[in-house]
Amino acid sequence: MEVRVKDSSSITEFRGKTGIVVSNEDRAFTIRISNGKERVIPGCDLEPFTPGLGERAKLLTTNGRIDDGLVVEYDEDEDDDVTIKFGNEESVIVPIDYLCKVR
Numbered sequence: 001m002e003v004r005v006k007d008s009s010s011i012t013e014f015r016g017k018t019g020i021v022v023s024n025e026d027r028a029f030t031i032r033i034s035n036g037k038e039r040v041i042p043g044c045d046l047e048p049f050t051p052g053l054g055e056r057a058k059l060l061t062t063n064g065r066i067d068d069g070l071v072v073e074y075d076e077d078e079d080d081d082v083t084i085k086f087g088n089e090e091s092v093i094v095p096i097d098y099l100c101k102v103r
Contacts (some may be wrong), residue, residue, distance in 0.1 A: 001058055001100040002049040003031065009045040013037075018049075020103060048100035057084060057099040068102045 001021040005014040019031040027043045051057035051071045058068045072091060073083040084099065085091040 002103055003029070003046045003100065004049065005031065005041060006045050006047055009041065011039055011041055011045065014039055014041060050096060051082075051099055051101040056102040058102050059094065059098055060100050061098050071099070 003019060003021060005011065005017050005019065007016050009015050014031065014033065017033045019033040022030040022032050022038060024030070024043075028040050029043055029046060030038055031041050031046070032038045048060060053071055053074060055071055056068045057071055058066075067086055069084040069086040071082050072085050075081040075083065075093060080095050080097065081093050082096050082099065083091045083093050
């Protein structure tokens with residue numbers, strides 16, 4: 001998942017940097033930035049990248065689903081909802097805030 005470290009993070013060398021989630025454990029995430037450095041960052045210090053139409057995304061909710069899906073539609077009636085398709089399963093509608101872009 002692609003995230004940005006908040007400017008207010010206590011991890012000063014990672015403030016404002018974009019990175020990839022390498023692993024997570026109990027609300028803390030190991031983030032790798034472009035220069036290859038890795039650091040454990042509290043989840044409250046991270047901002048997920050919002051996926052666009054046709055981009056891959058993962059759910060941020062703890063429903064047990066670990067696979068990624070494809071954003072196939074933005075709900076015209078509800079600006080905050082998107083339709084995401086997971087593999088061969090039916091598409092589901094979720095709030096955009098529940099998703100994080102996957103590279």
